[in-house]
Amino acid sequence: MMNKKDLLELEAGELREELISLGEKPFRAGQIWKWLYAGELDFRQMGNLPLSLRNTLSERYSAGGIRIREKLTSKVDGTRKYLFELDDGNIIEGVLMQYHYGYSACLSTQVGCRMGCSFCASSPLGFIRNLTKGEMLGQILCMTHDIKDRISHVVLMGIGEPFDNYENVVGFLRRINREDTLNISFRKMTVSTCGIVPKILRFAREGFPVNLSVSLHAPNDDIRAQTMPIARKWPMEELLAACNEYARLTSRRVTYEYALIKDVNDSARHAEELAERLRNTLCHVNLIPVNKVEGAGYDKSSRERTEAFKAILERKGIAVTVRRELGSDIMAACGQLRRDTMLGSGKV
Ligand code: SAH
Numbered sequence: 001m002m003n004k005k006d007l008l009e010l011e012a013g014e015l016r017e018e019l020i021s022l023g024e025k026p027f028r029a030g031q032i033w034k035w036l037y038a039g040e041l042d043f044r045q046m047g048n049l050p051l052s053l054r055n056t057l058s059e060r061y062s063a064g065g066i067r068i069r070e071k072l073t074s075k076v077d078g079t080r081k082y083l084f085e086l087d088d089g090n091i092i093e094g095v096l097m098q099y100h101y102g103y104s105a106c107l108s109t110q111v112g113c114r115m116g117c118s119f120c121a122s123s124p125l126g127f128i129r130n131l132t133k134g135e136m137l138g139q140i141l142c143m144t145h146d147i148k149d150r151i152s153h154v155v156l157m158g159i160g161e162p163f164d165n166y167e168n169v170v171g172f173l174r175r176i177n178r179e180d181t182l183n184i185s186f187r188k189m190t191v192s193t194c195g196i197v198p199k200i201l202r203f204a205r206e207g208f209p210v211n212l213s214v215s216l217h218a219p220n221d222d223i224r225a226q227t228m229p230i231a232r233k234w235p236m237e238e239l240l241a242a243c244n245e246y247a248r249l250t251s252r253r254v255t256y257e258y259a260l261i262k263d264v265n266d267s268a269r270h271a272e273e274l275a276e277r278l279r280n281t282l283c284h285v286n287l288i289p290v291n292k293v294e295g296a297g298y299d300k301s302s303r304e305r306t307e308a309f310k311a312i313l314e315r316k317g318i319a320v321t322v323r324r325e326l327g328s329d330i331m332a333a334c335g336q337l338r339r340d341t342m343l344g345s346g347k348v
Contacts, residue, residue, distance in 0.1 A: 004060060004062040006061070006062045006063065006132065007036065007062070007134075008063055008133070008137045008138060008141075028049065032046065037180070038144070039141045039143075039146075043061070043063070044058055062134075064134050064137055065134060065135060066087070066139065068084060070083040074328075074330045076326075078098050079095060081094075081095050081327060082094045082143065082146075083337055086111070090129070092159055093335065094108060094140075095326075097326050101152065101153075102150070102153060103143075103147065103150070103152060104151070104152070104154070104155060105139070105140050105153070105154050107136055107139045108159040109130075109156050109160035109164075109165050109168075110127065110128075110131055111128035111160070112126050112127040113127055113159060114164065117194060117215070117227060117229070117230075119296050120335065121335035121336045121339045122339070124295065130164075131165065132168060137175065137176070151184070152184065153188045154176065157192040157213070163191075166199055173189055186208040187209050187252075190210070190211040190255075192215060193215065194214075194230045195234055196234070200212065200243065200245075201246075203246070204246040209252055210252075211253075212246050212252065212254050215257045215259075216258055217265060218236075219265065219270045219271075219274040220273060221235050221236050240278075243281070243283070248282075255283070255286055258274070260290060260309060261298045261299070262298070262300060263299075268308060270309075271308075271313055272316075279318075283318070285313055285319065287320060288322075289322075291336070306322060
């Protein structure tokens with residue numbers, strides 16, 4: 001199954017070549033391309049292709065190599081959580097959120113993660129492999145097919161570290177930006193990283209205005225290293241310098257994600273220190289009450305602490321928001337459903 005060639009991996013010209021090699025007319029490639037990017041990943045449903053070609057395609061090729069295994073829809077806000085199964089049996093997650101400005105898809109970039117952040121649901125399950133470009137496309141195309149509507153925003157904040165799968169991630173972003181695919185503007189894409197400094201600097205030079213979100217979660221290296229092993233590799237000073245370079249080259253404001261963990265990083269002193277470090281930079285802080293993960297031993301900061309933290313940053317002139325919790329009834333925070341599914345099936 002795994003050795004079927006994935007047509008989503010191909011560029012338009014390559015798809016043409018592939019069809020020609022099958023003895024088909026080149027215009028068939030254009031028809032297939034249209035179907036795929038409209039979200040139809042089942043070759044048998046491509047109604048304007050001859051039956052023989054539909055059969056050949058289903059036998060020899062795949063499209064993303066992914067299927068929706070389970071879907072949960074929040075009764076609170078309509079957020080949809082998808083559990084996807086890949087051709088090799090691995091499981092990943094994606095979340096689709098509906099905002100007034102359109103649909104936003106949160107996608108996974110790896111099966112598991114090797115960054116080891118101690119508050120994260122994916123860490124205990126370890127790293128299995130990178131996702132291919134086709135599998136990332138497959139996630140958003142399955143969602144498109146499911147809702148029969150256009151997705152306007154993409155955030156790479158699902159399972160995995162996008163910059164640990166750099167080439168595939170950048171290839172994916174460039175692909176969905178094309179007018180003849182999903183036509184999603186780079187300004188409506190966000191990549192979230194735990195802070196792999198050389199990759200931030202490389203990303204800054206790709207020449208596209210994609211939003212960068214950095215998981216900071218601490219005001220200094222000591223606290224950061226308690227929860228994020230990556231902090232031992234690249235200190236905050238280097239990280240913030242790379243982020244400032246990103247903001248300078250792209251003119252995009254960098255978002256710092258800050259998960260508030262009770263008694264670890266949520267005091268007034270921590271807020272002051274954070275504000276001091278971010279002073280005069282083009283940034284925005286997104287405060288997130290930490291999601292409790294079984295076994296991690298962390299609790300959420302209280303609402304009062306969260307508001308007090310926010311007020312200090314505001315007073316110091318830092319743009320700050322508290323993340324709205326969507327899909328709280330369906331474990332919409334990434335990694336949790338996969339974790340429970342794997343635990344349930346005895347895979348871990
Ligand atoms: N590896 C990337 C993207 C995946 S995680 C990164 O680190 O940014 C997406 C976001 O969720 C990150 O900001 C991550 O730190 C955060 N996150 C992980 N576990 C969390 C939890 N239990 N509560 C709140 N945020 C969490």
